[in-house]
Structures are given as C-alpha cells and as structure tokens.
Amino acid sequence: MRKIIFNSIKIIAVSAFCFSLYAQSPDRTKPPQLPAPQKLNLPAIQQFSLSNGLNVVLMEKHEVPLIQLNVITKMGSVNDPENKTGLAGLTMNMLTEGAAGKTSLEIADAIDFLGARISANAGAHSSGIYLHTPLSKFDEALKIMSDILLRPDFPQKELDRKKKDRLTSLMQMHDQPTAIATAAFNKILFGKEHPYGRMASENEIKGFSVEDLKSFYKKYSTVNNSFVIVVGDIKKEELKKKLETVLGKWQKGDVKETKIKEPAQVTNRIVYLIDKPGAAQSVINIGRIGTSRLTPDYNSVVVMNTLLGGSFTSRLNQNLREKHGYTYGASSRFMFRPSLGSFIAASSVQTDVTDKALTEFFNELNGIREPLTDADLNRAKKLVALSYPGNFQSVSEIAEQLEEMFLYKLPSNYFGEFVSKILNVNGNEVTGAAKKYIVPDQMIVVVVGDKAKIEQGIKNLNLGELKNLSIEDVLGKVPQLSK
Amino acid sequence: MRKILVLLITLCSVLSAQSQIKIPYTRHVLSNGLNVLLHEDHSTPTVTVNTWFHVGSGYEKPGRTGFAHLFEHLMFMGSGHVAEGEFDKLLEAAGAENNGSTTEDRTNYYEDLPSNALELALYLDSDRMGFLVDAMTPQSVDAQRAVVKNERRQSYENRPYGLSEETILKNLYPLTHPYSWPVIGSMTDLSAATYDDVVEFFKTYYVPNNASISIAGDINSQETLKLVEKWFGGIPAGKPVEPQNPAAVRLNEEKILVMEDRVQLPRLYMTWITPPRFTPGDAELDVLANILSGGKNSRLYQKLVYELQIAQDVRASQGSSKLSSLFQIVSTARAGHTLEELKNVIQQEIDKIKNEAPKQRELQRTVNQYEASFLDALEKPGGFGGKANQLNEYFYYTGNPDYANEDLSRYKALSVNDIQTAAQIYLRDNGRVILSIVPKGKTDLAVQPKAEDK
Numbered sequence: 025m026r027k028i029i030f031n032s033i034k035i036i037a038v039s040a041f042c043f044s045l046y047a048q049s050p051d052r053t054k055p056p057q058l059p060a061p062q063k064l065n066l067p068a069i070q071q072f073s074l075s076n077g078l079n080v081v082l083m084e085k086h087e088v089p090l091i092q093l094n095v096i097t098k099m100g101s102v103n104d105p106e107n108k109t110g111l112a113g114l115t116m117n118m119l120t121e122g123a124a125g126k127t128s129l130e131i132a133d134a135i136d137f138l139g140a141r142i143s144a145n146a147g148a149h150s151s152g153i154y155l156h157t158p159l160s161k162f163d164e165a166l167k168i169m170s171d172i173l174l175r176p177d178f179p180q181k182e183l184d185r186k187k188k189d190r191l192t193s194l195m196q197m198h199d200q201p202t203a204i205a206t207a208a209f210n211k212i213l214f215g216k217e218h219p220y221g222r223m224a225s226e227n228e229i230k231g232f233s234v235e236d237l238k239s240f241y242k243k244y245s246t247v248n249n250s251f252v253i254v255v256g257d258i259k260k261e262e263l264k265k266k267l268e269t270v271l272g273k274w275q276k277g278d279v280k281e282t283k284i285k286e287p288a289q290v291t292n293r294i295v296y297l298i299d300k301p302g303a304a305q306s307v308i309n310i311g312r313i314g315t316s317r318l319t320p321d322y323n324s325v326v327v328m329n330t331l332l333g334g335s336f337t338s339r340l341n342q343n344l345r346e347k348h349g350y351t352y353g354a355s356s357r358f359m360f361r362p363s364l365g366s367f368i369a370a371s372s373v374q375t376d377v378t379d380k381a382l383t384e385f386f387n388e389l390n391g392i393r394e395p396l397t398d399a400d401l402n403r404a405k406k407l408v409a410l411s412y413p414g415n416f417q418s419v420s421e422i423a424e425q426l427e428e429m430f431l432y433k434l435p436s437n438y439f440g441e442f443v444s445k446i447l448n449v450n451g452n453e454v455t456g457a458a459k460k461y462i463v464p465d466q467m468i469v470v471v472v473g474d475k476a477k478i479e480q481g482i483k484n485l486n487l488g489e490l491k492n493l494s495i496e497d498v499l500g501k502v503p504q505l506s507k
Numbered sequence: 508m509r510k511i512l513v514l515l516i517t518l519c520s521v522l523s524a525q526s527q528i529k530i531p532y533t534r535h536v537l538s539n540g541l542n543v544l545l546h547e548d549h550s551t552p553t554v555t556v557n558t559w560f561h562v563g564s565g566y567e568k569p570g571r572t573g574f575a576h577l578f579e580h581l582m583f584m585g586s587g588h589v590a591e592g593e594f595d596k597l598l599e600a601a602g603a604e605n606n607g608s609t610t611e612d613r614t615n616y617y618e619d620l621p622s623n624a625l626e627l628a629l630y631l632d633s634d635r636m637g638f639l640v641d642a643m644t645p646q647s648v649d650a651q652r653a654v655v656k657n658e659r660r661q662s663y664e665n666r667p668y669g670l671s672e673e674t675i676l677k678n679l680y681p682l683t684h685p686y687s688w689p690v691i692g693s694m695t696d697l698s699a700a701t702y703d704d705v706v707e708f709f710k711t712y713y714v715p716n717n718a719s720i721s722i723a724g725d726i727n728s729q730e731t732l733k734l735v736e737k738w739f740g741g742i743p744a745g746k747p748v749e750p751q752n753p754a755a756v757r758l759n760e761e762k763i764l765v766m767e768d769r770v771q772l773p774r775l776y777m778t779w780i781t782p783p784r785f786t787p788g789d790a791e792l793d794v795l796a797n798i799l800s801g802g803k804n805s806r807l808y809q810k811l812v813y814e815l816q817i818a819q820d821v822r823a824s825q826g827s828s829k830l831s832s833l834f835q836i837v838s839t840a841r842a843g844h845t846l847e848e849l850k851n852v853i854q855q856e857i858d859k860i861k862n863e864a865p866k867q868r869e870l871q872r873t874v875n876q877y878e879a880s881f882l883d884a885l886e887k888p889g890g891f892g893g894k895a896n897q898l899n900e901y902f903y904y905t906g907n908p909d910y911a912n913e914d915l916s917r918y919k920a921l922s923v924n925d926i927q928t929a930a931q932i933y934l935r936d937n938g939r940v941i942l943s944i945v946p947k948g949k950t951d952l953a954v955q956p957k958a959e960d961k
Contacts, residue, residue: 049741052588052634055597056626062552062725087550088885129813132803137872139879158879185816192819192841195771199667302769304664305657337595346592349653352661372661403600410602410621413551418886502771505842 064413079251089159091256092419099244100149102219110224112146115237119144121182124171140165170270191503205307205472208498214287226503246277255419293488299475306378306473314367317360324453331404332392339388350381379481389464409446528881539744540716544898546723554724555889556628557617559899562712565611565685573692576609580651587638612829619889622725633738645702667770714745723888723895758938765953773952775846776942779834784827790917791929792825797873799823817844846943864927
C-alpha cells in the first residue's frame with residue numbers, strides 16, 4: 025500500500041531537563057523586527073490535452089493523498105434564456121440526480137461510501153462539477169463523475185422534487201433580511217432583466233421542463249467550452265491515462281462566446297426602504313456599478329477596497345464597529361466578473377442608529393477619495409500581498425485559484441508576480457481608483473428594517489429621494505405550493 | 508533565570524500503515540505551566556499561532572452569562588505595550604489574518620501569518636496574556652459590549668428561528684448547570700458586566716497554566732520553542748483553575764414547547780442530553796446522526812425530504828462537549844404540513860433503529876466519510892479548522908494532542924448493534940425537549956401536547 029504523508033518512525037523520548045535561555049524580559053516597547061518574507065514556491069502548472077481536445081491543467085501536490093478535480097464549463101446564469109431565469113443553476117444541480125441509468129439515491133450512496141464528495145453548480149459565467157476524493161478512491165469516484173458529466177438523465181420525478189425545494193427556498197427568503205437586501209440591491213442596480221439583477225420567479229421555477237434542461241445542457245456542455253483542473257497527489261502521465269479513458273469520448277460542439285449588455289451606471293442617489301416590522305437591526309446595502317475583473321487598475325482597486333471595507337482595520341469597520349459600536353461588522357467589496365459588476369458597502373446595524381450609521385457610511389465613502397497616509401497604504405498593500413500564500417494550502421483552494429487564472433486567461437506567471445505587483449501600487453493610484461469608482465452622490469441605498477422606527481431619521485438626512493418598497497416588490501408574492 | 512522544562516518530546520510521524528493518521532508534533536511545558544505544541548509543515552511559507560484558554564461560557568457566574576465571549580472580544584483591544592487598535596494593524600501590516608471564538612468549554616485565538624512574521628504573533632499574544640488589564644478601561648469594555656450586543660442581534664434576534672437555542676438549553680438543563688445558557692449570553696447580563704469582572708476573570712482564567720499554544724507551519728521547532736520561551740516564559744503562573752463539578756444531569760420528562768416567530772414555515776427541534784465528548788456513547792451517537800441525516804440515503808432525509816417531501820430540510824447532530832453533549836434533530840416543514848406530521852415520521856424512524864440495528868452498509872458509509880475527513884484535516888495548518896487547532900483541541904479534551912488515530916479508531920470499532928443500543932439508551936421518549944417554532948398565530952402547526960397532559 026501507498027504511504028500516507030510521512031514515512032519516518034515514531035520516537036517517543038520522555039525526558040526532563042532544564043536549560044537557561046533568557047536572563048531578562050524581552051523588549052516590549054516596540055514590536056520585534058521581522059526578517060524578509062519567504063517567497064511562495066508553487067509546483068509547476070502543467071497542461072495537456074486529451075485526444076478529443078479537452079484541456080487539462082494539473083498542479084501536483086503530494087503532501088496529503090487527496091485529489092481535487094474540477095470540470096469547468098463556460099455556461100452560467102448569464103446564459104439563462106428569457107423567462108427561464110435559474111435554468112443554468114437548476115440544470116447543474118440536476119446532474120447528480122440521475123445518470124447512466126443510476127438513480128439519485130444510488131449515485132449519492134456510491135459517492136458517500138467512497139468518502140468522496142461531488143457537487144455540481146452554476147455561477148454567473150461558468151459552471152463546475154467538483155470532485156474531492158481520497159487518492160485511494162480516485163478511480164471509482166472518477167467513474168461516477170464521468171457518468172454525471174457525460175450521461176445525465178434529468179429524471180422528471182427529481183426535477184419535480186427540485187422545483188418544490190426551490191419554491192420553498194424562495195418562500196423562506198421572505199424571512200431573511202440580508203437575502204432580501206441583496207436581492208433588492210442587485211435588482212435595482214442592474215435592472216430586473218440583466219443577468220446580474222434578475223432572480224428566478226415562482227412562475228419561472230414552476231415552468232421548467234426536462235426538455236429545457238436537456239437541450240440547455242447539450243448546447244453548452246462540450247469539450248471545447250470546458251476545461252479540467254486537477255490538484256493533488258498524482259503524476260501527469262498517470263492522470264492523463266485515467267482521464268483519457270473516462271472523458272476521451274466527450275464531444276465538441278458549437279458554442280458562441282457569451283456577450284452581455286453592460287449595465288447603466290447610477291446617476292443620482294435614491295434611498296429604497298423595505299419595511300420589515302419588528303426587525304432588531306437594519307440591513308444596509310449601498311453601492312453602484314463597479315468594474316470588471318480584467319480592468320487594468322484591478323490591483324489598485326483591490327488595495328483601495330481593502331482599506332475602505334475589505335479588512336478588519338478598514339475604515340468602515342473601524343468607524344461603524346469599533347468607534348461607534350453600531351454593528352458587529354461593516355464591509356465593502358467589488359463583485360469582480362468578466363462584465364461590469366457591483367461595488368457594495370454593507371452592514372447590519374442596530375435599529376435605533378440606522379440614520380447615524382448611514383451618515384458614517386457616507387463619511388467614509390467620501391473620505392476614501394482624499395489622499396491617504398503611507399501607513400494606511402502600506403498596511404493595506406501588505407495585507408493583500410503577504411497573505412497571498414495562504415490561498416494555496418489545500419487542494420481545493422489551489423484549484424480555485426487555477427480556475428480563476430484559466431477562466432480569465434491570466435498570464436501563466438500571475439501567481440508569481442502578484443505579490444510584487446500589489447506592493448508596487450502607489451497612493452495616487454489608490455486614490456485615483458477611489459475617485460473613479462466610489463462616487464457617493466451616485467449610489468443606490470437599500471435599507472431593510474423597521475420602517476416605523478427608522479423612516480423619519482433617514483428622511484432627515486436628505487440623502488436623496490426616498491422610495492418605499494415592500495418585500496413582495498422585491499421577491500414577489502410568497503409562493504404557493506400545492507400539497 | 509528562566510527554565511524550560513521539556514516534559515515530552517515526540518517525534519512522531521505518520522506510519523506507512525494506511526490507517527495511521529498523525530500530525531507529527533513536539534510538546535513542551537514552560538515553567539509557568541504553559542503548554543506548547545509545535546508542528547512543522549513546510550508546504551507553504553505560512554505559520555499559524557493557535558492559543559486555547561481552557562475557559563468558556565460554562566465557567567461563567569450566574570448573572571454574567573455571555574461574559575467569556577465578551578472577554579474574547581476584549582483580547583483584541585490592546586494590552587500593556589500594544590495601544591488600542593494596534594493589535595490588528597500590526598498583524599495586517601505583516602500580512603496576517605486573525606480571529607477568536609468561544610464555546611461553552613474553551614476560548615481559542617489564532618493568527619495565520621507569513622512565516623517571517625511568527626515573532627510578531629508571539630509578541631502580541633504574550634502581551635495580551637501577560638498585560639491585558641494594564642490597558643483595559645471601562646470605555647473599552649463598553650465599546651465591545653456594544654459590538655457583542657450587535658453580534659447577538661445579528662446572529663440570533665434578527666435571524667429567523669434565532670432564539671431556539673436559548674429556549675432549548677434552559678429547558679434541558681437545571682438553571683444551575685453551566686450549559687443551561689447560550690455562549691452569547693443574555694442582553695441583561697451583557698449590560699451588567701463590569702470592569703471589575705474583567706480584571707477578576709483575567710486573573711483567574713487567562714493564566715499560562717490554563718492555556719496551551721500550538722504553532723504549526725513553516726517553522727524550525729527548536730528556534731520556535733526559544734522564541735516562545737522568550738516572550739511567554741516570564742508571565743507568572745496563576746492559581747490552578749478549579750475544575751467544574753456540576754451534578755450529573757438527567758431529564759426525566761418530555762417537555763413540549765411552542766414559540767412563535769416571524770417566519771413562513773414551522774420548524775421542529777427535538778433535543779436529548781447525551782454523553783460527553785470522547786466518552787462511551789459519543790461516537791455511537793455521532794454515527795447515528797449521520798445514519799439519520801447525512802446524505803440523501805440517510806433515513807430521515809430520505810423519508811421526510813426525498814420521499815414524502817413534507818420537509819424542506821432535516822439535520823441530526825451529536826454536539827459534543829466536555830460535561831455533556833446534545834443530540835438534536837431539526838426539521839423544517841413544507842407549506843401545508845404540520846410539525847406533528849414531521850414528529851411522527853421522526854419517531855417512527857427512531858423506533859425502527861431501536862428495534863432493529865442499522866445495516867452494515869449504513870455504518871460503513873459513515874465511517875468511510877469520517878476517515879476521509881481526517882485526511883482533509885491534514886491539509887491546512889491554520890484557521891479554526893487547521894492542524895494547529897486540532898492539536899490544541901485533542902490536547903484539551905483527551906490530554907493527547909496526537910489523538911487523531913484513536914479518535915478515528917473509535918468509529919472504526921463500532922458495530923451496528925452499538926448504534927442500536929445507543930439509540931435505545933439515549934434517545935428516550937420521556938427525556939427530551941420538543942420545541943416547535945411556528946409562524947405568528949399558527950400554533951396549530953406545532954407538536955401538540957399528549958392528551959393526558961392537557
């Protein structure tokens with residue numbers, strides 16, 4: 025049998041001995057001087073193709089006998105046809121519900137028995153089937169995964185069950201203030217027709233047919249629209265042979281590049297108040313259209329957001345949480361995608377300080393546009409740069425990094441150069457990014473909270489027009505399930 | 508002159524046998540009683556410093572619930588030589604991430620750092636272990652009190668079904684039992700906590716002899732031990748902490764409770780008091796929970812969610828702690844179904860296991876999943892779920908940081924009859940709390956009290 029992890033011998037030495045080290049207390053008046061950080065040395069990124077043209081990316085990692093294998097396909101919610109919002113997600117979720125004549129329960133039993141995990145789901149622009157398995161079970165797990173990928177059955181009975189599950193989740197969203205706020209924010213910002221703004225409605229969920237799923241999957245799940253990422257305890261030649269056997273017959277197809285309409289930028293400031301009577305906190309989402317993952321100033325934007333709301337010591341968190349105690353946490357982020365995504369600043373604040381919290385949000389959104397200190401700049405840069413190696417520890421984390429690299433066609437030296445590129449960002453670039461993307465008087469403000477207690481306070485701030493919405497305006501009526 | 512007393516050096520590694528899962532480590536005890544656990548993993552240039560204080564909400568005094576967790580927050584507010592706000596600023600400027608968490612049994616803290624920044628974490632952690640109260644003011648206590656109250660609002664009060672735990676605990680345990688209140692505590696008690704409470708708690712529990720520090724990652728163990736001695740060696744030991752000694756608890760009735768909440772769907776909670784972590788019965792109930800609700804083929808999922816489709820979800824768990832554990836089954840009804848229906852199905856499935864042992868495949872499927880999860884646990888040194896934390900966790904609960912293999916062996920040794928027996932002994936119908944949380948005004952959806960109780 026194969027060795028696991030290490031092969032040295034266990035030695036137990038019980039001993040009691042003393043030696044002296046420090047005669048005096050250490051100097052606590054200043055933090056210790058640190059040596060220079062070590063460079064991250066990753067195993068090589070290897071690439072090869074199968075006989076059918078399927079591209080495979082491999083990073084060998086031999087410390088723990090595990091394999092992560094992701095099949096990524098460029099198909100996501102942006103491909104949902106009109107009036108079929110949610111089709112990509114449902115299609116992917118249905119892959120594990122029956123394949124190659126095996127039932128949903130048989131597939132689950134087989135996977136669970138191996139101690140492996142397989143999931144299939146869709147994002148906005150891409151979908152994945154994700155396999156995580158002990159090396160010793162790789163062959164059997166790979167066989168099941170290939171059935172799911174190449175021979176899904178989409179059984180009617182399982183689709184009906186999934187639809188009930190979806191409708192019930194939609195119903196439960198009516199209870200969840202943060203989910204309501206997110207749905208409202210995206211719908212208002214991108215518009216309810218835009219792929220980043222729309223959400224599957226009750227009628228759309230009820231309308232999906234097996235034929236919808238089958239034809240959608242057939243259209244997009246092709247060799248030339250997909251690639252495979254493998255990270256783990258396996259060598260290239262062995263992997264290639266195994267993949268050729270199970271995936272070598274996967275067919276090519278004709279898939280056109282997906283283009284989506286860029287969303288319109290926010291041009292004024294409107295407050296949307298969604299009533300949630302009795303809420304102990306108000307959920308606040310403030311933002312506008314941000315930028316795309318491939319924007320040339322990506323690194324400046326990342327550093328700027330780290331300082332604004334992307335870290336514990338960020339200005340939003342320090343102000344709203346540490347200084348004022350309004351919240352358990354406040355943060356901001358850019359949703360990076362191939363197309364323009366959102367910038368969003370968010371928090372859940374105590375009901376009776378909703379107006380004060382909004383004021384502090386805008387103080388910080390304005391403040392980030394002003395010149396910054398070297399200390400702030402350096403802290404944000406170093407946090408992003410020096411914590412980077414931490415993203416490459418487990419096989420699934422490394423696979424995630426590789427997925428981003430290949431989806432966005434980042435250069436092959438990207439991982440190696442990231443740290444120095446971040447450390448080279450200067451103050452003007454950070455402030456420039458803030459002035460470009462953080463425009464406080466052109467933002468939407470979504471607040472989900474107890475209207476009776478917070479409306480007047482918000483009005484008094486004169487942030488802009490105030491529009492009242494109901495939860496039903498955002499999510500639709502509570503879905504009705506037939507028994 | 509300070510001394511390091513090296514009690515035990517274990518150069519242990521994973522053996523070639525396939526079933527051996529080990530984290531090679533060395534253990535040292537400083538003269539002030541601080542336990543130090545070191546593990547080398549050079550796969551990335553990172554290191555994690557993970558500290559456990561052997562105190563949690565189970566050590567709180569009546570009227571001060573939530574204090575251990577409030578104290579956890581205060582540990583980030585600066586210390587004798589570290590100004591308020593500097594703790595996080597220094598760490599972030601070094602590329603580090605950090606956090607802390609509190610349970611009923613313990614409080615833990617970690618810093619995940621680039622390997623060059625190890626000494627910064629030791630400086631900061633030793634300063635707060637040695638000099639926390641030098642920097643503490645009533646204002647800093649108030650500031651974090653406000654944050655913690657908002658944590659309670661966000662994670663409990665403003666969350667659907669968020670007040671279930673509080674209600675279940677106080678009905679399961681006598682009010683004198685340290686597990687009868689939730690870790691987050693009550694708003695009233697959080698308001699009542701004083702600066703003097705902070706000082707006393709620090710001197711009683713945050714002493715080196717009541718802590719263990721585990722360092723894992725790209726380190727040289729010998730040099731790291733010297734650095735730990737440098738920064739922690741001079742912190743004086745405190746008095747030994749009195750062990751908890753609560754009376755054994757046993758619930759001898761079935762309590763049927765109903766709460767209303769602003770929710771769309773009713774949710775059922777069935778809870779039993781079960782044996783403590785790592786004691787006989789604990790592994791059996793862990794496996795039973797998986798047989799009931801782990802994966803599509805588990806009994807409750809298959810019945811309630813997959814076949815009958817009367818529930819949206821179901822989850823069974825054995826929540827294991829030091830003094831006792833909780834076995835819990837939680838399930839949300841679909842629209843048009845009552846919790847009485849759910850309860851009846853759950854009861855049938857429990858009775859079925861009591862009457863007939865589960866199948867060998869169900870047991871093996873569960874054990875295989877556990878075995879794989881032990882491999883996953885070897886991947887990462889840092890964070891709450893990493894190897895450094897695991898060493899500390901096993902050390903606290905079993906006295907042996909290297910307990911992974913014994914832990915896994917507990918599961919491998921089980922027979923299907925053991926699972927059946929555990930269900931018979933511990934899942935008693937007349938010793939449990941059944942809580943229904945229903946939409947406002949819909950108490951007819953709740954589990955109804957038995958006719959003779961009405």
